[in-house]
Amino acid sequence: MRKKTVSIKNIAEHLNVSVTTVSFVLNGKAKEKHISKILTQKVLDYAKLVDYRPNQIAQSLRTGKSKILVFMVEDISNHFFSKLARIIEDIAYEKGYKVIFCSNENQDTKSLELIDLFKNRQVDGFIIVPSPGIKSKIAELVEENHPIVLLDRYFADLKCNSVVIDNHQATFDATNHLISNNYKNIAFITTDSEQMQMQNRLEGYESAVLGHNLKSHVLKIPYREASDGKSQSIIRAFIEKNNDVDAVFFSTNYLTQSGLEAFIEIDRNLVHKMGIVTFDDNELFKIYSPTITAVYQPLEEIGNKLMEVMLKLLKQKDVRETSENIILNAELKVRESSIMRI
C-alpha cells in the first residue's frame, strides 16, 4: 500500500544521530551550527538515498508559513485572469511558492468566506481582485500583517499595495483615436457597476468626447442582465434606436462579444461600417473580420509587478513598510475596426 514516507526521525535513527543534527543539515545550517563535514555529508547522502522529502504540513505548522499564495479573482475562466494566473504561477513556482486560485464572482460574501478560509490555511500571501464591499476586511488583513496586493482595483483612502492600470487614460486615448479617425457619434457600452475601474473608464471616454464637443452616448447594462446573457438584445435595441451612432467602445470584453453578435443580427455588414474598440484584447480579435482594435492590458508587466511587490512583502516583518500603488499604462492595439473606413 502507501509506501512509508521517510521522516527526519527515521534518518536520525538510522545514522545514530539526533533529529536536530539532521534537521540542521537538511536546512543548510550545518556550517552555522558547526556540524562536522563528515557527518554532514553522511546525512546528505543518506537523505538522498532514501529520497527524503520534508512533510510540508509539519513544516508549516511549525513555522507558520505555508509557501502558498492565493490568487483570488472574479472568475478564473475569464481570459484576462487565466492568462495572468499562468504568469503568476510561473513566477511563484520559481520562488518555491504554490498558488491556489479561486473565483469570488465579485461577491462580497464569497470573498469574505474565501479570505477567512485561507487565513486558517495559513497562506503566506493574497493577491486579490476585491469585490466592492470588502474594504474593511482588506484593512483587517493589512492590520494583521498579511502580505496582500490588490489587483485591477483598489480602495480610495485605504493604504494597501496595488497594481492597476490607468483606466481613465486608456479610454481617453482610445476614444481620441476614434475621434481622430473621424467618428462623430461614439457610444460607450458598459455595465452599471460602481467599481472604480469602470467609473474611470467611463470618465476617460467622456472627457475625450466632451473635449471635442461631441455628444456622449452611454449605455449602462445592469450587471445582472449582463450575466443573464440579455446584453445582446439590450445592445441591439440601443443601436437600433440611436442610429446616428457610428462607433462603439465596449468597456469590457464580455460585452464586446454580445455586441458583435448584436451587430451581426442587425445587419451582417454593420461590423464593417461601425467603428469598434474594445477593452481587453483576445487572440481572436486579431483574426476577426474586421480585426478589432483593443485596449490591451499588459499582462506580463502586471504579473511581474504583482509578484515583485508580493515577494518583497513576503520578506518583510511588517507589511506596512512597503506601500506601492503601481499604475501601469494600457496599450492601444490599433486594428481595422477603428480605422476610418469611409
Next chain:
Amino acid sequence: MRKKTVSIKNIAEHLNVSVTTVSFVLNGKAKEKHISKILTQKVLDYAKLVDYRPNQIAQSLRTGKSKILVFMVEDISNHFFSKLARIIEDIAYEKGYKVIFCSNENQDTKSLELIDLFKNRQVDGFIIVPSPGIKSKIAELVEENHPIVLLDRYFADLKCNSVVIDNHQATFDATNHLISNNYKNIAFITTDSEQMQMQNRLEGYESAVLGHNLKSHVLKIPYREASDGKSQSIIRAFIEKNNDVDAVFFSTNYLTQSGLEAFIEIDRNLVHKMGIVTFDDNELFKIYSPTITAVYQPLEEIGNKLMEVMLKLLKQKDVRETSENIILNAELKVRESSIMRI
C-alpha cells in the same frame, strides 16, 4: 499586530474544561461521546462568540488529510482548461475542498516534480492531464493509494480512473459532416504529437475520408514549431501547395487561430470559400464571419464526471475499489463554415 487566533486550548481554559471535550463538541461528536447538552451548548456558544476557526494545518498534520485537490493541466490559461477549472472549483468548494491549479506544459520533468511536491503537501487527490512519459509515476500513485483521475488522455493497460472524450468518433462524425456537404479534398491539420488523443483524432478523420474513397491530406506541425508561432507560415505553405484542398479540419484550437490567420494572409476571401471545422469550441467562433463549426467537448459534463469519480475515490479506503474509464461524446456545433457554399 496580528490578532491572536483562538485555539481549542484557549476555549478549554476559558471554560474550565479539557481540550478533548471542546474538540468533541466542535467536531459534532458531543452526542456520540455523551457530553451533556448544557456543556455542549456552552462550548458552541463561546466558540461562536470568539469566532473560533480551526487551524487547518494542524488538522491536516493530525489527520493526514488536507482537503486540497490538485488540478494539473497542460496550461491553465488555455480556454478549455480554464473553463473546466472553474467548474471543478465550484464543485470542490461546495464539498469543502480547495483546488490548486498547476500547468505541466506537457513536460514529464515538470509533471514529475509537481506530483512529488504535492505528495509532500498531503493533497487529497489529483486530477491530471498526463504528459506522455509519466505512466509509471501514475502507477506509483495508484499503488500508494492516492485518489487520482486522469483527464483528456490515459494510458493503455494502466488501471486508473479517467474521463476522456471519444476523439475518434468526434473527428469521424465531423469529417463525414464535411463530406456530406460536398467537400472533396479535406485536409487535416494537426501536430506531430504522439499523444493518444491526437492519434485518435487523426484516425477518426482518416477512416471517414477513406470510407468515402477520398484522398487524405494530413499536415503534422512539429510541436516545437507550433509553440514557436511558426505554424501560421507552415499552414500557409501547405495550403498554397495543395491548392485543391477545399476544406480544413484543425485538430486543436490553437492551430485554428494560426490557420485562420494564414487563410486571411493568402486571400481575404478564402475563409468564406474553404470548409472549416475545428476541434474545441470558443465563444468567438460563434461571432466570427463566417461562424466556425466546432467540435465541442462537453465541459460541464466532463467537470461533473471528474468530480463525481474523485469524490467517490475520496471516500474509499482503497482507491482500487473503483475503476471507471468514462468516455463522453463530443458534440458537433454546426455553423456556417462547414456548410456547402457553392
Next chain:
DNA sequence: CTGAAAGCGCTAACAT
C-alpha cells in the same frame, strides 16, 4: 460524562 496524554513531523532554543 469528562480528562490526560500521546503523537502527527518538524524547528530551534537550550543544554551538554
Next chain:
DNA sequence: ATGTTAGCGCTTTCAG
C-alpha cells in the same frame, strides 16, 4: 560539535 526537549494545534485512545 551534537543532543534533549518543548512545542506548533489538533484528534483520539484510554482512563477514570
